[in-house]
Amino acid sequence: MADTMELLDIEVWDGNMAASQALRQVQVDVVAAYPITPSTPIVENYANFEANGYVDGEFVMVESEHAAMSGCIGAAAAGGRVATATSSQGFALMVETLYSASGMRLPIILNVVNRALGAPLNVNGDHSDMYLGRDSGWIQFDAYCPQNAYDLNFIAFKVAEDHDIRLPAMVHQDGFMTSHTAQGVATLTDEAAYNFVGEFKPMNDMLDLDHPVTHGVQTEEDWHFEHKARQQHALMTAVIPKIEEAFDAFEKLTGRRYNLVEAYDMEDADVAVICMGTSVETAREVAEEMRAQGIKAGVVGIRVFRPWPLEQLAAVLKNVKAIAALDRSSPHGTVGTLFNEIAGTLYNSETKAVLTNYIYGLGGRDLTKAHLVSIYGDLKANMDAGKPTTPLQQYIGLRGPKLSFF
């Protein structure tokens, strides 16, 4: 039996410690990991907890991230609660196995501490790796601060392991800006945290020798399409209600409310910034300041990036007149991902807001409040003109001559 750990009601934790404490509290059976900056402390802390008797689990050291996720797939198919963490190039090396995990319907939890993808080599935070995972069939939650990184892990396990879901889930947090930033985190007791997620209930587990099953099968044109359709069906119909159920239960337990789409000051907003990660919180402060200046500003944060909350987002944006989609990843040859998703969300709706795109923060470049003030200024001008007054895609915080496209 694992030892319990006495925690303060409020611990000052960085996002990495918050995530690893959640992994300890839900008593993950197997962590197979290959550490990479900035996610290293998550698995390092878990290994420490395990070595000191705080977890009845196995820590498996492997030779690469590809092997780490492969080990997680094996352990999950065997019938255990499984998690790991990675970032950037490590995430990229995992990609092949990410598709295996979701196709095999294995509820693995992957903490992705978002970091730029090289070249050039860069250890700091942007959303390139998160975007790389968006078609992999995983559920993707996004944390804006250490408290979220802690809370969303519990929600991720609860949703992913549900027998109606059985899909892997990623919990994203911003490299350094969340992972290495210590803030107050309201904790759950070990007992309350474990009970929220509950005991792991295996399904089609390979170690159930009385009921032999095959995992990792081959299907050609006879069945492949049907399998993929079932996977998409589960993502599109079962996941969102289950996440909402988990958000409700979590609010009942902690008083902390999460939503698929986080809307701040949006009830009467004329202009809105839509973004992810720590930028959401910084933008909230700026929106408040804009309101003091008479601009009805709001902020929308995407909490669940996959499955994409299309209907919920359309509802939140119904009365907005100008929107800025902020992408912390280089789209390399097109508009940003959030711009595309939001355009797709609104195209057949009644909303005829002016939509523009900002690329920002690559490789950890600071997004300052001054940048956000200038974006809200653009949005106000777009709203007044009823059309874009700037190029569709602009770069914010870039040194040298201004760069923009379309």
Place this chain on the structure above:
Amino acid sequence: MLEIRWHSRAGQGAVTGAKGLADVVSTTGKHVQAFAFYGSAKRGAAMTAYNRVDDKVVMNHEKYMRPDYVLVIDPALVYIADITANEKESTIYIVTTHLSTEELIASQPKLEGKKVHTIDCIKIAQETIGRPIPNTPMLGALMKISEMYDIEFFKESMVKVLKKLPQKIIDANMIAIQRAYDEVK
């Protein structure tokens, strides 16, 4: 909102100092944030660490800061790092140095006319902890200058923050904090 910027070399404990301060402040019901720029992440490289303290949850994640306090825990950084970057008129500097405040300002004219305090945290750390780790003495000096907390309360809180260290090291840190509190000018 109270904002603090630390100038340090990687390995001197600015991150631990910023985190320790955040731990203490958090126990008093205030909201905190502690983070750092690691730069090239090599031991000895100049780096900065940051604290934010507020009565409400700190939501600002920008790295840009106009600090209320600048804490310099390596003497040479006064000359090679931009310690006055983004300063305000009210910014208060606390600098680790063996020089007097007048000598320091004479050697670095950028500090002329600013609110500058000096304390030799390196020497204090050497003489008490036995290693040149100037982070905890700097916190003692900050308590004196900022009057943030009563020094006895602060020391009691720091004992809890440092509880995983051997008792001898904890005791030495407490002496270092008190000495810096008494000696800062």
